[in-house]
Amino acid sequence: MGNKLVDLRDARFAINDQLKISELFAYEKFSDYSDNEIEMAIVTAEKLAVNEYYPINEVGDKTGVRFEDGKVTVPPEFHAAYKKFCEGGWTAPAEDYDFGGQQMPTMLNYLAQMLFFAANQSLMVYTCLTHSAGKVIDIFGTDEQKSKYLEKIWDGSWGGCMDLTEPEAGSDVGAIRTKAIPNEDGTYKIKGNKIFISQGDSDLTENIVHLLLARIEGDPEGTKGLSCFIVPKFRVNDDGSLGEHNDVVCTGVEHKMGMKGSATASLAYGDNDNCIGEMIGGRCKGIVTMFNMMNEQRIVVGMEGISMASSAYLHALDFARERKQGVAFGQKTGPQVSIIEHPDVRRNLLLMKSYTEGIRALLLYAAKCLDLKEISADEAERSKYGDLVEMLTPICKAGGSDRGFEVCATAIQVFGGYGYCQEYYVEQLARDCKITSIYEGTNGIQANDLLGRKIVMRDASAFAVLIDEIRSAISLAAGIEDLASYAADMKRHVDQFVAVSASLRARLKENAYLTYAWATPYLAVAEDIAVAWMLLWQAAIASEKLRAGGASEADAVFLTSKINTAKFFVSSILPQVTGRLDAIERNDDAILKMEEKFFID
Ligand SMILES: Cc1cc2nc3c(=O)[nH]c(=O)nc-3n(C[C@H](O)[C@H](O)[C@H](O)COP(=O)(O)OP(=O)(O)OC[C@H]3O[C@@H](n4cnc5c(N)ncnc54)[C@H](O)[C@@H]3O)c2cc1C
Incomplete structure (x- = not known):
C-alpha cells in the first residue's frame, strides 16, 4: 500500500492519461516543465507530506494553538515542518519566477497541495492564506507594494x-x-474589529500581512463602498527591515x-489610534480586489475537503482489510472474515472511492481550466475556459467540502465504535473537514451563486459550455460497448438537469424566493453530475487502455477498478439526482407557506 493520504496511482492517471498535463508544456509559461519534472515534484511533495506534515497532525490536534499574554503560539512541532515547506519552495510554486515562484502548472500545484492538505490541514491553512494575501498584492499591488511585501511572502518568512x-x-x-x-501622506488609519481570522496572529512567521476590507467614511453602504487595505503586523521600513508594531492587537x-x-483570531485595529494601512486595488474596489483571489480560494477549499476525505478513505480501506468480524457471507460457521467482505462495507468503501476520485479529478480539471484561461493564445478558448472556471467554482467548493465531510463520516462508520474514539485518526479528519463547508x-452561499448567477451568466452560455464538455465525455463512453448503457443513463440524467435548469432560470423571474429554496438540492445535483462526468470519462480511457492490450497485471487491476467505480456511481448513486430534480420541477410551495411562526418551539 502507498501513502495513506492520496492514491497517487489514481492521481497520476488523472493528470497524465485523462487531463494530459503534458499538453501544457507547449506553452511558453510552462516550457521548463517535462514529464520528468512533474514526476520529481510529485515525489518530493509526497515525501514532505508523509515525513513532515502527516506525523505532526495528531500532535497539533492535541496541543492546539495557545493564546497567552496577548501572544499566539502554534503547536511547537509546526515550526520545523513549515521551515522545510518554505525551503522546498512550496509557498508559491505556481507563481511567476519574478518574485521567487516556480511557474508550476496549477494542476501539479493542486496535486501537491492535495498531499499537504490530506497530511495536515491545520498547518496548510497558514500557507494557504499567506498565498491568498500574496496573490492579491501580486495582481493589484503597485510596484512599490510588490517589492515591499511579495518576496518575503513568497519565501514564507x-x-x-x-x-x-x-x-x-x-x-x-x-x-x-x-x-x-x-491620512495626509496617502495612508489610512484603520479602526474596527474582526473575528474568525485564520492566521490573524501566530508565531510561525516574523511578520503577518493583513489584507483587510474596510469602508472609508462617507463611501456607500454595502459591498460597493468597501476598499481593501494592506495592514502589516509590523510596519516595514524603507530598507525592507521590520519597524514598529502596528496597532493590530489579537x-x-x-x-x-x-x-x-x-x-x-479575533483582532482589534486602532484601539490606540495608530493602526496604519495602505490601500490596494483602488477606492471602493475592495470586493473586486478580494474576490478575484477568493474565487480561486473557493476551489482550494473544495480541495481541502476532498483531500481529508481521501485520507479518511485510505485509512478506512486499510482498517476494513484488517478488521475481522462475522463469517463469510451465506455461511453459518467458519473463520472470521475481514469486514471488506461484507456487502454493506464494500458499498461504503465504493461510495467513498467514487467521491474521492471523482472530485479529485474535477479539481485537477478546474486547475487546467485556470491555466488555459490565462495562457491560451486563442481568445475564444480563453473565454471557454473562463466560463468553465466560473461554472465549476461553486461545484468544486461545495462538492469537495460536503462530499468530503460525507466521506469522512462514512469512514467513521467503517471503523465502527473505534471510529468514534479519539485514538482513531478518522475522528480528527471528520472534525477538521467540517469547516470547509x-x-x-458557506455552501448555502455557493448554492445561491450557482443558481442565481452562474447558470444565468451571459444568457446561460457559460452553462452551455459546461454541458458541452459533459456531453463529450458521454459520447466517448457511448462508443465503448461495455460502457454504452451507462453513457445512455448518464445522458438521460444530464438531459433532465438541462431541462430543469432552464425551468429554474424562468422561475427566478417569477418567484425568486421560492426558486432560491431549491438552490442547495440543485447544487447537490450538479455535484453528482460532475462526479459522474469525471468517472465516466476516466472509465472510457481505462477501457481503451485495456482494449489496447499489454497492460501489466497490476495495471489491469487498476484500470478495471476505474471502470467498476464509474459503473457503480452511474448506476447506484447518480439516479438520486432524478428524485431531487423531480422535486425541484414540482416546485411545491410548502416552504413558502411555512412562515416563521409555524416553527413552533
Ligand atoms: C475556522 C474558521 C476560519 C475562518 N477564517 C476566516 C478568515 O481567514 N477570514 C475571514 O474573513 N473569515 C474567516 N472565517 C469566517 C467565515 O468565512 C464565516 O464564518 C462564514 O463566511 C459564515 O459567516 P457567519 O459565521 O457569520 O455565518 P452567517 O453568515 O451568520 O450564516 C449562518 C447560516 O445562514 C446562512 N446564510 C446566511 N446568509 C444567507 C443568505 N443570504 N442566503 C442563504 N443562506 C444564508 C449560511 O449559509 C449559514 O448556514 C472563518 C471561520 C471559521 C469558523
Whole structure:
C-alpha cells in the first residue's frame, strides 16, 4: 500500500492519461516543465507530506494553538515542518519566477497541495492564506507594494491573512463596519474589529500581512463602498527591515471543534489610534480586489475537503482489510472474515472511492481550466475556459467540502465504535473537514451563486459550455460497448438537469424566493453530475487502455477498478439526482407557506 493520504496511482492517471498535463508544456509559461519534472515534484511533495506534515497532525490536534499574554503560539512541532515547506519552495510554486515562484502548472500545484492538505490541514491553512494575501498584492499591488511585501511572502518568512469577517458581517460582507480614515501622506488609519481570522496572529512567521476590507467614511453602504487595505503586523521600513508594531492587537483565539492547530483570531485595529494601512486595488474596489483571489480560494477549499476525505478513505480501506468480524457471507460457521467482505462495507468503501476520485479529478480539471484561461493564445478558448472556471467554482467548493465531510463520516462508520474514539485518526479528519463547508462562503452561499448567477451568466452560455464538455465525455463512453448503457443513463440524467435548469432560470423571474429554496438540492445535483462526468470519462480511457492490450497485471487491476467505480456511481448513486430534480420541477410551495411562526418551539 502507498501513502495513506492520496492514491497517487489514481492521481497520476488523472493528470497524465485523462487531463494530459503534458499538453501544457507547449506553452511558453510552462516550457521548463517535462514529464520528468512533474514526476520529481510529485515525489518530493509526497515525501514532505508523509515525513513532515502527516506525523505532526495528531500532535497539533492535541496541543492546539495557545493564546497567552496577548501572544499566539502554534503547536511547537509546526515550526520545523513549515521551515522545510518554505525551503522546498512550496509557498508559491505556481507563481511567476519574478518574485521567487516556480511557474508550476496549477494542476501539479493542486496535486501537491492535495498531499499537504490530506497530511495536515491545520498547518496548510497558514500557507494557504499567506498565498491568498500574496496573490492579491501580486495582481493589484503597485510596484512599490510588490517589492515591499511579495518576496518575503513568497519565501514564507512573512505570513498573510484575509480579514473580512466581523461579528455582524459574516455571509453579509456588505455589513462590514471597520473604518478607514485618510491620512495626509496617502495612508489610512484603520479602526474596527474582526473575528474568525485564520492566521490573524501566530508565531510561525516574523511578520503577518493583513489584507483587510474596510469602508472609508462617507463611501456607500454595502459591498460597493468597501476598499481593501494592506495592514502589516509590523510596519516595514524603507530598507525592507521590520519597524514598529502596528496597532493590530489579537484579542483571542477561537476554541474550535477541529483544525485546532490553526489559529483563528479575533483582532482589534486602532484601539490606540495608530493602526496604519495602505490601500490596494483602488477606492471602493475592495470586493473586486478580494474576490478575484477568493474565487480561486473557493476551489482550494473544495480541495481541502476532498483531500481529508481521501485520507479518511485510505485509512478506512486499510482498517476494513484488517478488521475481522462475522463469517463469510451465506455461511453459518467458519473463520472470521475481514469486514471488506461484507456487502454493506464494500458499498461504503465504493461510495467513498467514487467521491474521492471523482472530485479529485474535477479539481485537477478546474486547475487546467485556470491555466488555459490565462495562457491560451486563442481568445475564444480563453473565454471557454473562463466560463468553465466560473461554472465549476461553486461545484468544486461545495462538492469537495460536503462530499468530503460525507466521506469522512462514512469512514467513521467503517471503523465502527473505534471510529468514534479519539485514538482513531478518522475522528480528527471528520472534525477538521467540517469547516470547509462553512468558510470561504458557506455552501448555502455557493448554492445561491450557482443558481442565481452562474447558470444565468451571459444568457446561460457559460452553462452551455459546461454541458458541452459533459456531453463529450458521454459520447466517448457511448462508443465503448461495455460502457454504452451507462453513457445512455448518464445522458438521460444530464438531459433532465438541462431541462430543469432552464425551468429554474424562468422561475427566478417569477418567484425568486421560492426558486432560491431549491438552490442547495440543485447544487447537490450538479455535484453528482460532475462526479459522474469525471468517472465516466476516466472509465472510457481505462477501457481503451485495456482494449489496447499489454497492460501489466497490476495495471489491469487498476484500470478495471476505474471502470467498476464509474459503473457503480452511474448506476447506484447518480439516479438520486432524478428524485431531487423531480422535486425541484414540482416546485411545491410548502416552504413558502411555512412562515416563521409555524416553527413552533
Ligand atoms: C475556522 C474558521 C476560519 C475562518 N477564517 C476566516 C478568515 O481567514 N477570514 C475571514 O474573513 N473569515 C474567516 N472565517 C469566517 C467565515 O468565512 C464565516 O464564518 C462564514 O463566511 C459564515 O459567516 P457567519 O459565521 O457569520 O455565518 P452567517 O453568515 O451568520 O450564516 C449562518 C447560516 O445562514 C446562512 N446564510 C446566511 N446568509 C444567507 C443568505 N443570504 N442566503 C442563504 N443562506 C444564508 C449560511 O449559509 C449559514 O448556514 C472563518 C471561520 C471559521 C469558523
